[in-house]
Amino acid sequence: MTQVDGEAVRLKSEADEPGWEVDPDDDWGVAVVATVGRQLKLRREAVGMRAADFGEAVGYGEDMVYKIEGGKRIPRPEYLDMADEVLGAGGLLSAMKEDVARVRYPKKVRDLAQMEAKAVEIGIYVCHSISGLLQTAEHARVAFESRQPPYSEDEVERMVAARVARQSVFERDPAPSLSFVLEEGPMRRPLGGTMVWRQQLERLVEVGRLRNVTLQVMPTHCEVHPGLDGKIELLKFEDGTAVGRADGAFNGRPISDPRQLRILELRYGTIRAQALPPRESLAFIEQLLGET
The missing domain is CATH 1.10.260.40 (lambda repressor-like DNA-binding domains)
Structure with a gap:
């Protein structure tokens, strides 16, 4: 005092x-x-x-x-x-x-952000949530606040700031090629209440209309596809190298071996083929938005 x-x-x-x-x-x-x-x-x-x-x-x-x-x-x-x-x-x-x-920012988030900042192509499939690159700050905050055991308020703000900072990838010039496949289920969950949910759906529509972004929805009625084990990420760089990670492969570790990358590319390519086409996906999200 x-x-x-x-x-x-x-x-x-x-x-x-x-x-x-x-x-x-x-x-x-x-x-x-x-x-x-x-x-x-x-x-x-x-x-x-x-x-x-x-x-x-x-x-x-x-x-x-x-x-x-x-x-x-x-x-x-x-x-x-x-x-x-x-x-x-x-x-x-x-x-x-x-x-x-x-x-x-946590070290693993910094490392990921650095790779995303250099990638010329980014492909992401997310099974149980909205991809962090697509989340609004309010959606991210509610998601972090729901974790158990609970984070402190300061930890939540720290992680929200880190997640939002990664989204600078959309402001890069020249812009990278970005593709996302999201499950229908998480988009129907009104996380944070109606207003936060609407803002999140509006963000998806906004990003999905960008020329360098391909956004697809995996409908729930698709019974089986190669992404049921969880998240898949693929990052490709200007020098021809690539890095990938999948929850259900190679113990979830980042991999760069060409043979292992081909496995992830096959899985991600199959997921994209089974998902709704981009135009239908945007129409589906807009329909959800109209129902809120």
Whole structure:
């Protein structure tokens, strides 16, 4: 607690900042946070400010200041902005927000986003949900909030932000070729209530109309197809290489061996052949939208 204009102000502590811990298995993330913490400490010491005084100035407890400077906690973007102003860094500390923001995303999400950012072709079949690349932020939030055991509120926001950030793939120029096959069942589930459900269906229609996107629906009355084991992903790159992953093949691990990739390509190609054609798929989603 500290006093400001006669009022007691509670400084933020570790209990107030759940979900901002550094993943010890994320080598790149550990290095980034350690570098940022070191720069914060050097700048604070250069102006002769004690950690306790600096903490009061930015609204954090002394212990949290030491944890951030020691690379044990990920600083929030607003922390870096306040530190930049208090320490007169001229924008140098604020400039580190972009790297720090990426550290917050789970490593596997960052790795996937990096591959998607380089792929010239992306093919995805999803069995039990809407593909993360197609989810609205509200739909993603409800999906994460439904998990058991429950995530903390901060963890939910972190994962929603990571999922939405991946969708920058739609803004690339030149645009990659994207194909999606979604099951009918998840599109009929009003996850989050009518408004969230409508917004999600509207998003599917919007994306399905893009020239570089092929969106297909697998109708429930299709009794058997090669995707019943779960999700399939195929990413192809400009140099001719490719990466694939499937829940029901090769223990779910990413694979790049041409022989194994041919198996996934065969499965995905068969799924696309059994799904509704793109035009009929869009008409089907629009019909669902009209029923909401």
